[in-house]
Amino acid sequence: MxxxxxxxxxxxxxxxxxxxxxxxxxxxxxxxxxxxxxxxxxxxxxxxxxxxxxxxxxxxxxxxxxxxxxxxxxxxWNLLDPDVLRWLMERPYSNKIFKEFTQMRLAIEPTAAALAAQVQNKLAIAEIREGLEAMSAAKDPDASLQADIDFHVAILKASGNPFFWRLKPMITNALNLSIQLTNQIAGHTADLAQHESILVAIEKGDAVTAEAASAAILRESLTFIEKAAEASAA
CATH class of the missing domain: 1.10.10.10 (Winged helix-like DNA-binding domain superfamily/Winged helix DNA-binding domain)
Known part of the structure; x- marks a missing residue:
């Protein structure tokens, strides 16, 4: 051994x-x-x-x-492997992989939010709220980042889809880097009102609104990343 x-x-x-x-x-x-x-x-x-x-x-x-x-x-390469994804995102020329990762999130997370609204697992939804409350109470960037990650991962769990939940290690790892990037580009931490709109829709069982609210955050992130890429190229 x-x-x-x-x-x-x-x-x-x-x-x-x-x-x-x-x-x-x-x-x-x-x-x-x-x-x-x-x-x-x-x-x-x-x-x-x-x-x-x-x-x-x-x-x-x-x-x-x-x-x-x-x-x-x-x-x-196994791009879903947390180590491989982290190494890719740590490269100095990583805007492309950040964009591709956000595109993948856009294909998954809005659907997970819609499912969470339909499934109505109260304990899992409570974990989403805990993430939001931790974001609001955070006193430093590290705590805010961790709470933001917890919020998004909790939505995967609340979807009730075990395949989404299995993505937790990869999503957690990649969010740790991608959220820092988008916050840096935006000049502020996550928008609490945008995140709360997802949670409220899930709590109300409004799948359509939950899906749209989740997609809106990710499309905004894509816009930030694309602008950063353009600036780097210039």
Missing amino acids: RSEFGVSLAYGLMRTLGQSIVTGAFEQTGFPTEAELCQKFGASRTVMREAVKMLSAKGLLASRQRQGTRVEPVEN
């Missing part, structure tokens, strides 16, 4: 190598050999193989007999 220390080392290497892969560090040189990686990081072959195995499971690497290990093309 592997020791916890070995697992921790392997995860640290996986994270370092994953960030390097996503930022294109090996595009010109190709992925290093196992021996080269062990020498560079001072790691054992066992630990290095475990790190490579984890990256292969995320779709970033592929090993072929007599061909070694190579970086997979982006279309093979």
